[in-house]
Amino acid sequence: MSAQTRNNQSIVRKLLLLTVAMFGFGYALVPLYDVFCDITGINGKTGERVETSSQVVDKSRLITVQFVASLNENMPWEFTPVVNQIQVHPGESTKIEYRARNKTDFEIIGQAVPSVAPGQAADYFKKTECFCFTEQKLAANEEKLMPVIFTVDSDLPEHIKELTLSYTFFNKSSSEETEKLTHNHNMNHDQEI
Numbered sequence: 185m186s187a188q189t190r191n192n193q194s195i196v197r198k199l200l201l202l203t204v205a206m207f208g209f210g211y212a213l214v215p216l217y218d219v220f221c222d223i224t225g226i227n228g229k230t231g232e233r234v235e236t237s238s239q240v241v242d243k244s245r246l247i248t249v250q251f252v253a254s255l256n257e258n259m260p261w262e263f264t265p266v267v268n269q270i271q272v273h274p275g276e277s278t279k280i281e282y283r284a285r286n287k288t289d290f291e292i293i294g295q296a297v298p299s300v301a302p303g304q305a306a307d308y309f310k311k312t313e314c315f316c317f318t319e320q321k322l323a324a325n326e327e328k329l330m331p332v333i334f335t336v337d338s339d340l341p342e343h344i345k346e347l348t349l350s351y352t353f354f355n356k357s358s359s360e361e362t363e364k365l366t367h368n369h370n371m372n373h374d375q376e377i
Contacts, residue, residue: 210258239275242338246271249336252350253282259294259355260287261322266329275338281329282315282351286322293321294353301348308337309347319356 249272251265262285272278286292296316300306311317315330322328336347 239335239338241273241275243273245274245342247274247336247340247344248346249278250346250348251280251282252348254350254352256352256354259353260292261285261294261353262287263351263353272336274336274340277312277333277335279313279331279333281331283327283329284320284322284353285327286325289324291321291323291357293319293356295319295356296351296353299350299352301350302344305340305344305347308340308344309349310335310337316351320353 248269250269251267253263253265255261255263262283264283266281266283270278270280284294298311298314298316300309311332311334313331313333315332320330332349334349
């Protein structure tokens with residue numbers, strides 16, 4: 185075996201190791217993001233489920249709540265809010281829905297990461313039901329509506345008149361499914377060129 189062949193094999197092994205390490209890092213980003221937001225309190229993380237409270241509804245105020253949906257680059261779903269914005273009274277329980285559709289021919293598991301802007305309003309945005317509390321599994325070409333039930337706390341500072349609830353979906357499928365997805369994406373990309 186020549187020195188050139190050994191060098192080439194060494195480079196290929198290093199590149200494969202780097203690829204595996206990058207995949208592992210990408211897979212770990214969601215829990216790392218959660219820890220980072222918990223420690224720093226930034227980026228408007230809305231936290232966990234809260235129990236229903238018997239807040240007094242403040243009919244003298246209206247808060248505009250906007251809804252945003254985005255996908256991680258490895259997530260082959262369509263994901264949109266059913267409505268883009270609504271107005272709510274602080275203390276009033278409100279239900280909205282997001283729509284997700286798996287565009288592949290195999291099952292994919294996703295996890296949504298929420299945030300609220302402005303960040304100082306996150307402590308006043310209380311979710312009692314949300315698809316983000318658990319992983320979401322969609323079969324091949326399946327579409328489903330995913331509810332969010334929330335209350336904007338009546339203690340929300342007066343100067344905040346508008347909130348944005350944003351979700352980003354990440355692919356949490358096994359590495360085998362992700363590899364299949366990447367292979368199919370690369371084949372489709374090659375056919376387009």
